Amino acid sequence: MNYIGSKLSLLNFIESGIKSCVGSDLSNYSFCDGFAGTGVVGAHFKQQTKQIIANDNEYYSFILNKNLICNNFDIRELIPTIEYIENFDIREGKIYKYYAAGGGNNRLYFTDYNAIKIDTYRQAIESIKKDIGEQKFFLLTSIIIRTSR
Numbered sequence: 001m002n003y004i005g006s007k008l009s010l011l012n013f014i015e016s017g018i019k020s021c022v023g024s025d026l027s028n029y030s031f032c033d034g035f036a037g038t039g040v041v042g043a044h045f046k047q048q049t050k051q052i053i054a055n056d057n058e059y060y061s062f063i064l065n066k067n068l069i070c071n072n073f074d075i076r077e078l079i080p081t082i083e084y085i086e087n088f089d090i091r092e093g094k095i096y097k098y099y100a101a102g103g104g105n106n107r108l109y110f111t112d113y114n115a116i117k118i119d120t121y122r123q124a125i126e127s128i129k130k131d132i133g134e135q136k137f138f139l140l141t142s143i144i145i146r147t148s149r
C-alpha cells in the first residue's frame with residue numbers, strides 16, 4: 001500500500017538489524033509489530049518466525065493485517081463472491097458524497113465514476129459480510145490498496 005511512513009523500503013535493513021542481535025534463525029521467535037500500519041513488516045517476517053503479533057490503533061491497519069497476517073484461504077474460493085460484487089447494483093455512498101465532485105462538497109479526491117464504484121463494492125461486501133467470514137478482509141484490503149495508489 002502506498003503510505004507515507006511505510007517501512008517497505010527498509011525491510012532488509014530491519015531484518016539484518018534483528019538478525020545481528022538474535023541470530024539468523026528466527027523460527028523460535030515471536031515477532032511483535034507494535035505500530036503495524038500497512039502490515040508489510042509483519043508480513044515480511046511471517047514465514048520466518050513462530051508467530052506475528054500486530055498492533056495498531058487504526059481500523060485500516062486491522063483490516064490490512066487481518067488479511068496479510070491471518071488469511072490463508074485459497075483465493076479461487078472467492079470467485080462466486082467477486083461475481084456477486086461485480087453484479088451488485090450501482091449505488092452512491094459516502095465516498096461519492098464526501099470525496100468526489102458530484103457529491104456537492106467541492107471534493108476532487110476521486111472521480112465520480114471511481115467514487116461510485118468504491119461505494120458499490122463497499123456496500124456489496126457489507127451486504128454479505130456475515131457469510132464470507134475472514135474473506136471480507138481480503139476484499140476490503142483490495143479496495144484500500146487499489147484506491148490509495
Ligand SMILES: C[S@@+](CC[C@H](N)C(=O)[O-])C[C@H]1O[C@@H](n2cnc3c(N)ncnc32)[C@H](O)[C@@H]1O
Nearest residue numbers: 005006007008035036037038039041056057058
Ligand atoms: C508509520 S505508520 C506504520 C509503519 C508500519 N511499520 C508500516 O510499514 O506500514 C505508524 C502507525 O502507528 C500507528 N500508531 C500511532 N500511534 C499509535 C499508538 N499509540 N498505538 C498504536 N498504534 C499507533 C498509526 O495508526 C500508524 O498506522
